[in-house]
Amino acid sequence: MxxxxxxxxxxxxxxxxxxxxxxxxxxxxxxxxxxxxxxxxxxxxxxxxxxxxxxxxxxxxxxxxxxxxxxxxxxxxxxxxxxxxxxxxxxxxxxxxxxxxxxxxxxxxxxxxxxxxxxxxxxxxxxxxxxxxxxxxxxxxxxxxxxxxxKKDEMDARITQHKATMDAYVSQLKPLSEGLSAQFGVTNATGLWLHAPVSYNGSLLEMFGFDSTMKPADGDVYEKVYVPTTLEQLSEVNPDILIFGAYANPSQVDSWKGETLFEDLTAVKSEKVFNVTAHNWSRLRGMLAAEMTAADIVEIMKQ
Amino acid sequence: MALRGQSSSVPLKISIVCLTLAISCGTLFSLATGGRTDVGLADIFRPEGMARTVLFDIRMPRTCAAALLGVNLGMAGLVLQAITRNPLASPAILGINQGAALGLALGVVLPNTIDLPLDLYALTGALTAGVVTFAISGGFGGKIDSLRLVLGGVAVGAFSYAMVRFTYTLDDDIARSVIRWTVGDITDIRWSETKRLAVWAVPGFLASLVMAQRFNLMALGQASARGLGADPRITLLLGTIVAAALAGASVTVAGPIAFAGLIVPHLAKFLFGGDHRVLTPTTALLGAALMLFADGLSKTLTAPIEAPIGVVAALMGAPWFLWHTIFARDVS
Known part of the structure; x- marks a missing residue:
């Protein structure tokens, strides 16, 4: 006992x-x-x-x-x-x-x-x-x-709130993005890496109604998330809006300025090339980060 | 007399046809391929437009740069193999490639310490590595030992590349920059970089041509060369300088490219024999052909993403290196 x-x-x-x-x-x-x-x-x-x-x-x-x-x-x-x-x-x-x-x-x-x-x-x-x-x-x-x-309940509540916020951004941006293609990429001193449609930023742009022109000739989507891109390749992607996040000054993209092929890009000719904070767009992901990105895109579309 | 028994078993006419074909096909392959699949060689005749811009502003300078890299690296390899009398010698033997890579890595990691262009960091690294190797070999004492030159180069190269690899563990953007610089990459070459390569290639080629007979005499051994009036110490010193300058210039533009400097002289010897007066121009042309093919392959192997030309050159050169190491009769 x-x-x-x-x-x-x-x-x-x-x-x-x-x-x-x-x-x-x-x-x-x-x-x-x-x-x-x-x-x-x-x-x-x-x-x-x-x-x-x-x-x-x-x-x-x-x-x-x-x-x-x-x-x-x-x-x-x-x-x-x-x-x-x-x-x-x-x-x-x-x-x-x-x-x-x-x-x-x-x-x-x-x-x-x-x-x-x-x-x-x-x-x-x-x-x-x-x-x-x-x-x-x-x-x-x-x-x-x-x-x-x-903290499942608190997180679910925050996610619900976040989705409502993003839905509001989507409603605001979709009429403006209709028929437009947009592409984000990060650039440092030696190269440009485009964020493919399957990436975090690519999927955000798609959600806001932007098309992606980043497709290889055979019609397949890029499997890589971050795609090293030359100026010649960029001229083929040639989106209506280009968004760059630069980790270096001057960056690789800066070195292309003045070249005929770069100046002939649709976004460059229509002055639709925008610079955003590379860190916020490229390194940060999540709900708050997505809301900051959305706010940046709203600002871009106002210009 | 010096070259009796060193002639090629391949008939000269066939060798010339092979060389001409390799250069022509390599040039067409390099020009016809690129990031845009809708731009081809036929667009070269367009009077204006995007396709013409792509061909003249993007692809042509890159094609010329690939050819000049081949010339520089092939010549550097030929000179080093001649002065060290070692068939496995190449620009990497002096540690120049790795030294330049370390210079570039320092330039990327410490951009705010000394505000200099990255090219200058690479050139400083290449020269420092060359000087240290030269010192280890006893060059400053007026007595260069070819074995110590090889061992010194291996040690300097190993140390430099160990330091470079450390930077891979740092930030993503730093690692990306360093990797881009150190794998051998010519994706963003324009006419200005091509001109820089040409500025080194022309005097390097002429110097090698002038020294061709000295290299022939070195093949007989240092004592024989001295007996025939060609002081081997001077040949070693001048050869080292020419090879370091050619390899260093290439690294500052494209990063280190392995194996090209190793296999091209062997191919040239196979096709044209051992006379350096013939080998000098044929090695230059074969080097150009090899790198033109490597450039075309770099754009097509992993399309739409390009493979660095340094990786392709290594893929082409490594099997040759293995074959030569295993089956060559004399690799001492």
Whole structure:
């Protein structure tokens, strides 16, 4: 009898010290048991900050590329600036992540799948396709994160609100974008990378009613998300509106200015070439990021 | 006398036909292919319009640049193989390619430290690597040892490229820039870059032609060369300078391109024999032909996305390198 009482006490003690499971979260690398009420979250992509900020949760560690200002004020206003940098998104420091004793790690499919097992040894890890996914994928990922951090209801409410905001943008932009093609690309000192229709920004432009002229001659869509593009190739894409995000000054696109082929582009001739903040458009993805992009497009269409 | 037994087993007429065909087909292949599938060679006769602009402003300078890269790298390889008497020598042997890549990587990673054009960073890296290799080989003591030159080049190259690879782990945009510069890429070449290549190719070619007989004498061994009145130290020094300048100029325009400098001299020797007075012009032309084909392939292999010409050149050159390493009778 006494032994049974000890056994019950033991079981209770074990239950008290073991985190309760929030359930199984299905993600790109499989299924992970995530504990309830996670408090110490490490995120390895900027879009995951967007998700946490949407429901007022601050991560303890961020792969911020060792540049804290890459986490924009729109996020720091909500999550504060107490996070520890875990290094670059491409090669985050496993040692620093482990030292933070996280109870959840949110990683990217493209960048971190190879380190999934190691990350899982540190803490329960979920893997989502931030870099390679489109806008609709990114919103779906928000719901997964909401569930994983035990804030499903708050996240669902935020997603509903976000969808209403985006619907309003769509209603505003579709009459203006009818029959127009638009293309976004990032440029640095050595090249231009167009964001294909299957990319995050490509899918956003499509949602707002813009056509894409970025199709190879055989009619297939580009499978790559970010497509290195020469001036000759750009002259074939030749959209009505060109939106560039420059990471360098002067950029590769700047070096093309004055060349006949560049000056003959439809967008250049009609003065429909626009510059946006490369960081916000290219590195950030999520709900707040999408709303900022939408606001930029509204401004572009006013010009 | 010096070249008895070094003549090619291929009849001269066939060699000339092969060379002419290779140059012609390579030029047409390079000009006919590009980012726009609706622009072809026939558009060259259009008096104006977009297609003509594409051909004259985009493709022609690139075709010329590919040919000049082949000339420069082929000549650099020929000179290095002559002065080191090592059939596996190539511009990479001096560490010049890798040194230039390191210079470019530093220029991309530290853009605000010293505000200089990236080309200058590459040229500085190439020259520094060449000088260090030259010093290791004992060049500044007036006594260049060809084995130490090879080992010094390998060490300098390995160190430089290890540093370059480190930058791949940094930011995406930094890594993209460095990779773009270091894989050997001519997608955005215009006439200005082509002229820069020509400025080096012409004097490099003439210098090699003038030194051709010295290279022939080097083939007999340093003692024989000295006995015949051609001081091998001077041949080594001048040859190293010519090879470094030709390879360095190529790297600053296109990034490092491996294997072209290695296989072209061998092809030329196979077709035209071992006389450097003949090898110098034929290596230049064969180098041009090889790089013209590589350029055409770079635009078609992975279309619509272009493969860097450096990667294509490596794909073409690596099998030759393996074959030569495994089956050549003398690779010492």
């Amino acid at each position: 006494k032994r049974n009482i000890f056994a019950v006490f033991g079981l209770c003690a074990a239950l008290a010290t073991t985190p309760l499971s929030a359930g199984e979260i299905t993600h790109e690398a499989g299924t992970t048991d995530v504990p309830d009420d996670v408090q110490r979250i490490v995120v390895l992509e900027f879009s995951f900050i967007d998700a946490l900020a949407s429901v007022g949760v601050a991560p303890v560690g961020i792969a911020d590329d060792n540049k804290r200002d890459r986490v924009i004020p729109a996020y720091t206003d909500i999550i504060g600036d107490e996070w520890i940098s875990v290094g670059t998104r491409k090669t985050p420091s496993l040692e620093v992540i482990a030292s933070l004793a996280p109870d959840l790690i949110i990683a990217d499919k493209t960048r971190h799948s190879a380190a999934y097992d190691t990350l899982s040894e540190i803490a329960p890890t979920i893997v989502l396709d931030s870099l390679g996914g489109d806008y609709h994928d990114s919103v779906a990922q928000m719901a997964v994160i909401g569930e994983a951090i035990g």
